[in-house]
Amino acid sequence: MGVLAINATLIGEVIAFLIMLSITLKFVWPPLMRAIEERQQKIAEGLEAADRAHKELAEADTRAADEVKKARAEAASIIERANQQAGQIVDKARTDALAEAARQKAQAQADIDNMAHRARAELRGQVATLAVQGASKILGREVDAGTHKALLDDLVAGI
Amino acid sequence: MSAESGGENFTQYIQHHLTFWNAPLTHAGGVASIHVDTLIMSCVLGFIFLFWFWWFARKATSGVPSKGQAFVELALEFVDGQVKDAWHGSRKFLGPLALTIFFWILFMNLMDVLPVDLIPTAAEATGATHFRPVPTADVNMTFAMSLSVLVLTLFYGMKSKGVGGYLKGAVSAPFTAKNVVMKVLLAPFNILMFVIEMVTQPVSLALRLFGNIFAGDLLFMLIAGLMVHFLSLWWPIGVIGYVAWSFVELLIILIQAFIFMYLSVTYIAMAQQHH
Numbered sequence: 001m002g003v004l005a006i007n008a009t010l011i012g013e014v015i016a017f018l019i020m021l022s023i024t025l026k027f028v029w030p031p032l033m034r035a036i037e038e039r040q041q042k043i044a045e046g047l048e049a050a051d052r053a054h055k056e057l058a059e060a061d062t063r064a065a066d067e068v069k070k071a072r073a074e075a076a077s078i079i080e081r082a083n084q085q086a087g088q089i090v091d092k093a094r095t096d097a098l099a100e101a102a103r104q105k106a107q108a109q110a111d112i113d114n115m116a117h118r119a120r121a122e123l124r125g126q127v128a129t130l131a132v133q134g135a136s137k138i139l140g141r142e143v144d145a146g147t148h149k150a151l152l153d154d155l156v157a158g159i
Numbered sequence: 160m161s162a163e164s165g166g167e168n169f170t171q172y173i174q175h176h177l178t179f180w181n182a183p184l185t186h187a188g189g190v191a192s193i194h195v196d197t198l199i200m201s202c203v204l205g206f207i208f209l210f211w212f213w214w215f216a217r218k219a220t221s222g223v224p225s226k227g228q229a230f231v232e233l234a235l236e237f238v239d240g241q242v243k244d245a246w247h248g249s250r251k252f253l254g255p256l257a258l259t260i261f262f263w264i265l266f267m268n269l270m271d272v273l274p275v276d277l278i279p280t281a282a283e284a285t286g287a288t289h290f291r292p293v294p295t296a297d298v299n300m301t302f303a304m305s306l307s308v309l310v311l312t313l314f315y316g317m318k319s320k321g322v323g324g325y326l327k328g329a330v331s332a333p334f335t336a337k338n339v340v341m342k343v344l345l346a347p348f349n350i351l352m353f354v355i356e357m358v359t360q361p362v363s364l365a366l367r368l369f370g371n372i373f374a375g376d377l378l379f380m381l382i383a384g385l386m387v388h389f390l391s392l393w394w395p396i397g398v399i400g401y402v403a404w405s406f407v408e409l410l411i412i413l414i415q416a417f418i419f420m421y422l423s424v425t426y427i428a429m430a431q432q433h434h
Contacts, residue, residue, distance in 0.1 A: 003298075007190050007191070008192060008193045014303045017307050020259050027217075029235070029254055029255040032219050035220060
């Protein structure tokens with residue numbers, strides 16, 4: 001039947017095989033392999049970047065936590081200082097107010113004393129005049145203030 | 160239809176399917192002739208494979224691949240992985256070689272599961288006297304590939320050890336001796352072993368593929384022939400048998416393509432190994 005007949009077909013198929021092989025070698029394998037290898041590279045880089053980002057995120061988290069802690073401590077100290085200052089201000093205001101009050105009181109007292117003194121002096125002067133006038137009326141004559149100055153002074157001092 | 164003429168028709172049917180479209184190159188014919196069907200089918204299938212892969216290789220991107228590119232890459236990486244297992248050098252040549260062998264044989268084997276009369280009927284309608292659509296069921300095809308692999312095996316062996324080193328290996332291994340006399344005595348046996356190896360490798364490679372595919376092909380012919388010429392009223396049984404054998408044959412087709420590729424790479428890798 002010629003099922004196992006070997007003939008020139010073999011040579012034809014060897015040539016066909018070599019042509020197929022050279023096309024695969026040149027136009028099929030290299031571009032596909034390059035694409036695969038480039039993608040592998042890209043994926044490797046991507047994974048590495050993801051790893052790095054993960055690490056950086058963790059670092060940023062700890063840094064942020066530190067910052068928050070620091071900020072909190074600072075805020076606490078600021079509040080503390082503010083409280084102290086407020087106390088100081090209140091204290092100072094109180095002492096100032098007390099001092100002012102005392103000063104005003106003293107002033108008022110001085111004024112009062114002054115006025116009383118003046119009133120007394122004025123009264124005293126008027127008493128002398130009244131006394132002289134009274135005496136002149138009683139004696140019917142004018143009392144010479146100059147003559148009786150010593151007497152009058154004595155009288156005024158006695159009031 | 161009597162059983163007698165049915166038997167004759169059946170024999171004719173099988174013989175017709177087993178005859179190549181033979182074209183003598185000289186008046187003598189014989190060795191100087193070609194199987195037109197084998198050449199046409201193998202070249203068409205080879206170029207379908209190449210066009211398919213080239214189509215996706217042409218616009219291959221290292222970005223997100225299309226589904227087609229992903230499939231082609233998957234096939235490529237499968238073959239590359241198989242080569243990597245056997246061979247530890249650069250795969251710039253052996254990779255494409257294995258890919259070509261695997262897919263070309265796979266495509267040619269796949270013609271086996273098409274209905275046995277489909278392609279021959281179409282071909283004979285356009286002028287062919289006979290047409291066998293499965294190129295790997297032709298020893299010329301399988302020997303063409305296995306002999307090419309043999310040449311590559313010798314070439315790679317000599318390339319890695321040098322021509323002298325390779326021939327020295329053929330003379331001094333596998334039987335080794337320390338003194339000169341024993342070496343000379345063992346040399347003929349070593350040469351014999353080497354020749355046997357170099358003969359059995361291509362012969363087993365070619366005949367394994369041919370035998371498996373030819374047997375599968377013949378079984379399809381027998382099922383179809385029996386149904387047509389003896390059991391035409393029971394054709395559903397024939398259809399069931401045909402489909403059932405197609406599943407088995409698909410497995411054989413894939414395995415044989417894989418074995419041919421794997422053994423080719425293994426032979427070349429073995430030739431390169433130092434004894």
